Amino acid sequence: MTLTEKLEQVKHLFVEMGQALIAYSGGVDSTLVAKIAYDLLGDRALAVTAVSPSLLPEELADATAQAATIGIAHKIVQSHEMENLNYTSNPINRCYFCKSELHDTLNPLVLELGYSYVVDGVNADDLHDYRPGIQAAKERGARSPLAEIGVTKAEVRQLSQQLGLPWWDKPPQPCLSSRFPYGEEITIAKLHRVGRAEIYLRNLGWENLRVRSEGNTARIELPPEKIQDFILTTDLPTLLSTFQNLGFIYVTLDLEGYRSGKLNQVLQQIAAR
Incomplete structure (x- = not known):
């Protein structure tokens, strides 16, 4: 069709x-x-x-x-x-x-x-x-x-x-709860923290991204082709300070890069046991 x-x-x-x-x-x-x-x-x-x-x-x-x-x-x-x-x-x-x-x-x-x-x-x-x-x-x-x-x-x-919709290429934005590994309790404070972190990065010009949250660690995911540019052009000490002010202690960059549904890969490991 x-x-x-x-x-x-x-x-x-x-x-x-x-x-x-x-x-x-x-x-x-x-x-x-x-x-x-x-x-x-x-x-x-x-x-x-x-x-x-x-x-x-x-x-x-x-x-x-x-x-x-x-x-x-x-x-x-x-x-x-x-x-x-x-x-x-x-x-x-x-x-x-x-x-x-x-x-x-x-x-x-x-x-x-x-x-x-x-x-x-x-x-x-x-x-x-x-x-x-x-x-x-x-x-x-x-x-x-x-x-x-x-x-x-x-x-x-x-x-x-x-159909002329200007947001036709808008990046997907599932609910903020998808940023947490299964089994970690979701709270309003955690949702706010990860949401503010993503907005900070968007305001720097990075659109298609995720900030995954696990405990006190933030893991930034970007498209693989954007990772080198991110490292070279971002004021990393300021980013770290901003994330720590939001309540994170550790800030990491995922070298594999962003992939939709990434946290679901744990389900494959469970099924394989």
């Missing part, structure tokens, strides 16, 4: 739905879904962003600005996954409890406003990764138009560019 045909199929799904409440994070996937839904459904499409300590304020600001650019109505709600020990204890299926909280928050809104579904931005590639949150969403009746039609992440970016 060509990309044009896939887009038409996604549009057809929205026409069949007749209305759409979108679980909208501001990432490139859910923003594309919001754009298509709004173009077809107008005021029968609503983007809803759930706010919690695992979402950077800067990400919420981006989501709000993008929704305004599209024109879609945007509602902000609070989610409370930090009150769930099944989430904060950070088990390997942490995302299941996060998405359970998200959809348990959104589904009453669906009923209140008379919508039929919550629609999310899960794409076809997500189905081949370890994503326990997808199961939680399905159990609660969510629809995933991109995944249903087989739209991949690369195609999401292509379609976003074709």
Whole structure:
């Protein structure tokens, strides 16, 4: 199926739905879904962003600005996954409890406003990764138009560019809880610390990155081709001081470089035992 045909199929799904409440994070996937839904459904499409300590304020600001650019109505709600020990204890299926909280928050809104579904931005590639949150969403009746039609992440970016969305190449920004190794307790203070560290690096001009946090150690991940430039151009003593002021003691640079879902490699080791 060509990309044009896939887009038409996604549009057809929205026409069949007749209305759409979108679980909208501001990432490139859910923003594309919001754009298509709004173009077809107008005021029968609503983007809803759930706010919690695992979402950077800067990400919420981006989501709000993008929704305004599209024109879609945007509602902000609070989610409370930090009150769930099944989430904060950070088990390997942490995302299941996060998405359970998200959809348990959104589904009453669906009923209140008379919508039929919550629609999310899960794409076809997500189905081949370890994503326990997808199961939680399905159990609660969510629809995933991109995944249903087989739209991949690369195609999401292509379609976003074709539709004139200026953030088509926006780096992925999963929730801040993904920065911690499984089993390490997640706290609001730790989320704030790692979020401020990443914003500091972004403000230096490094966009596609992660600051992984383990205990008192921060591990910076950058694309492999950027590592040498980072070492040569960054004021390392100032960076170290900044991170230590945030509460880290040790600051390291991952020589392998950034790779999405990197912390999941421990799951392969567990499976191999």
